[in-house]
Amino acid sequence: MSTVLQTHELVRTFGGFVATDHVNLAVEAGARHALIGPNGAGKTTLINLLTGYLEPTEGRVVLNGEDVTRMAQHERCRRGLVRTFQINQLFADMTVLESVAMAVAERHGLGTRWWKPLAAQAEAVDEAAQILQRLGLLSDAYERTRNLAYGRQRLIEIALALAQRPRVLLLDEPAAGVPTSESRELFEVIAQLPREVTILLIEHDMDLVFRFAERISVLVSGALLVEDTPEVIARHPRVRQVYLGEG
Template identity: 75%
Template structure:
């Protein structure tokens, strides 16, 4: 079995508070793996440890078989790890196409030329157009990002992450703040991404999680309570007790 992303006994302490408690996680290559749990369970802290935004107190982070525990965020991106955030971080005054071309140029080492005409980087434009088509954004390519519906903005953020050509994509609550109809379309688009990209997802909408994930880890109190297929998690009495509740699972 090949793992794209792993942690071994990962601990993060803030003074006397243990935010992440000996978390060992194995995300298979090509998986759609969801990380769920109540508020304060340590999910975002774990994502921040995976991406290098936070330094662990102890334990290891392993990306595609290599230890990256002490690498900086940009070094992990170059190794194939990209993320989105709970609140989108977009170039509000740029068009969708300009935004994605800029992200592609950044990967190609052309970030300093962002001021040049989009059309002057043909290869970057072609790649950006292909990404927008995959994410069903081609029809809004020339729209300014600030003018788009929030669901579209979340997809643009995913496009910017994918422009880094990651092997592992971390999605931190992509449906947060997105209306129900738009969130379903959002997840249909994410589900259509090629399996060459492994996805680790944090999401509170359990309907979306159970439709999307093929593996779920439940985090409670900074530790992994259990892990399994959606069917196993939905009927696990411990999970029902501490998080999901009978009404959701039955």
């Protein structure tokens, strides 16, 4: 498999504090890759460096063979690197279909025409409906976002990300704040996404991580401790000590 997202000796400091410490990460095309570590390990900082929200102090970020280290967030998004956030960022008063169709229209450069009725945006609406069907959200298409259960709202955020047609999808704690019954459903939907979409996720629920991920990277104090299969990670003594709470 080819590598679609890679970091080379990536460093981010805040004053004298090293948040990201010479991280070399490689995510393969089509991967289901998880990034785990204790609180304060630097996981979200690393995601922010990958997406361009933060600039590194040292090192490089490479997307599909192209150095994007100094590239703006929207340019990385256009090249297929799309993220979700730990706290969802949705249009609460819009219907689910309106939200996703608007995201599709924005990708086509039609965002400034969004004042027109839905009927005038037929192509965007059709594509949005296909995305909703894939995520099991079509029955909620005409519901206002604020009226849906939180687990469904997290799916809407993923739908908005898919509207950008990502090649690499970064999920920052997609199950955060979601009840257990809904989080399992959420991950079942994520697991069914096509392999054309590479997934890198941060998640604290180890049961979900070990059922979903095929590759796991463990971050401790901003540095990459180990990367391997879930089976190896589960038995790794240092991981069990620093993350799973074993002495």
